[in-house]
Amino acid sequence: GLTRVTIPDSVTSIGDQAFSGCRGLTSLTIPDGVTSIGGGAFWGCSGLTSLTIPNGVTSIGDWAFSGCSGLTSVTIPNGVTRIGYSAFSGCSGLKSVTILCSVSNIGNGIFWGCDGLTNVTIGKSVTNIGWNVFWGCSGLQSIVVDADNPSFSSLGGVLFNKQQTEILFYPSGLVGSYTIPNSVTSIGDGGFSYCSGLTSVSIPNSVNSIGVGAFGGCLGLRSIVVDAANSSFSILGGVLCNKQQTKIILYPSALFGDYTIPNSIVSIGDDAFFGCSGLTSVTIPDSVTSVGILAFSGCSGLASVTIPTSVINIGDLAFIGCSGLTSVTIPNGVTNIGYGAFRECVGLTGVTIPNSVTSIGDDAFSGCSRLTSVTIPNSVTSIGYGAFRECIGLTRVTIPDSVTSVGILAFYGCSGLTSVTIPDCVTRIGDEAFSGCSGLTSVTIGN
Secondary structure (H helix, E strand, O other), X not given: OOOEEEOOOOOOEEOOOOOOOOOOOXXXXXXXXXXXXXXXXXXXXXXXXXXXXXXXXXXXXXXXXXXXXXXXXXXXXXXXXXXXXXXXXXXXXXXXXXXXXXXXXXXXXXXXXXXXXXXXXXXXXXXXXXXXOOOOOOOOOEEEEOOOOOOEEEEOOEEEEOOOOEEEEOOOOOOEEEEXXXXXXXXOOOOOOOOOOEEEEEEXXXXXXXXXXXXXXXXXXXXXXXXXXXXXXXXXXXXXXXXXXXXXXXXXXXXXXXXXOOOOOOEEOOOOOOOOOOEEEEEOOOOOOEEOOOOOOOXXXXXXXXXXXXXXXXXXXXXXXXXXXXXXXXXXXXXXXXXXXXXXXXXOOEEEOOOOOOEEOOOOOOOOOOOOEEEOOOOOOEEOOOOOOOOOOOOEEEOOOOOOEEOOOOOOOOOOOOEEEEOOOOOEEOOXXXXXXXXXXXXXXXX
């Protein structure tokens, strides 16, 4: 119910979570004597519409103004040298931010989820910009950097390193096509991530490195063009590959329908099909030996995938969120099912695990709520942390004699499970391994 507060001049610091959750607070005066604002100090003060940070403040703590959705503009004064992690995250009403000259470090995720933010001005003293600083800023159209900044620069609203040899961040609110300048040699991790308005991109011959998740979540991307003289990358059937065309690097997210991977491909790279919700089926040839991390993450329309016996490695989170996938056969060459490989594949009803598999990774099938039965082969020696967590449709599971450990939360929340037999070889059952298994009526534990 607190709507207004006046902080007296004697106060020099505002402690952690001091006004956290005061949603009715609309007016606030911070006196000039305050030098530090603690972590989460105004977290969730959604009614706060205006804010003046005095020049004496040197430090803004982690999550300090997170969730202040009523704020429309913020000026970080000259005295501030540190802005903490996620300090303004979730400030959805924020439209403009000016970071003046004394700030040297912009912490991780500071403006995460500020979807109303359209413009950011970065002063000359900023020497470090953390990861995911502008993640989820879907309205951001321009980043301007002071010309005297020694570490960063901007061109056409895009954030670069000083020499403009690396693209650091392309504003998510820009729409249409983009031609990467010839000075650029690398695209940074997440450089174009979640740029849903980006429809096409042209890569010059100078680019020799593309970072992790560089184009992840670019849902409108239909076309990629690579200069024929580029020595590192090429286009094969509209898909970005390495120069030798043995590895898929990026499948444009806006393409839809079925896709057959060419026989020249040996590996499917990390994030290669990330967020390709229009992809309905994919045929992987026998030439492919590995499927990368997050390779098919979020391919919600993917109903069918055949993994050939040539594949020996399925990366972490490879098929996470493929909600349309109903069944999967893991080939005989695979020895490990990676972390979260089929996590949240809610349509998955059946899975075949071959005798080559020795370990089922953490969260491998977590959240596969329609999975009704699974047979774990005798080759498996360990069931990872949360491997079948929240598989509420699972009614039966056979744990073979080869298993020596059942991980923490391994079958947590499997409410449909009625009985379980734990073999003699198991020496350890992790914390809460069967917690929430409300239908469990019979348990046999080995010697």
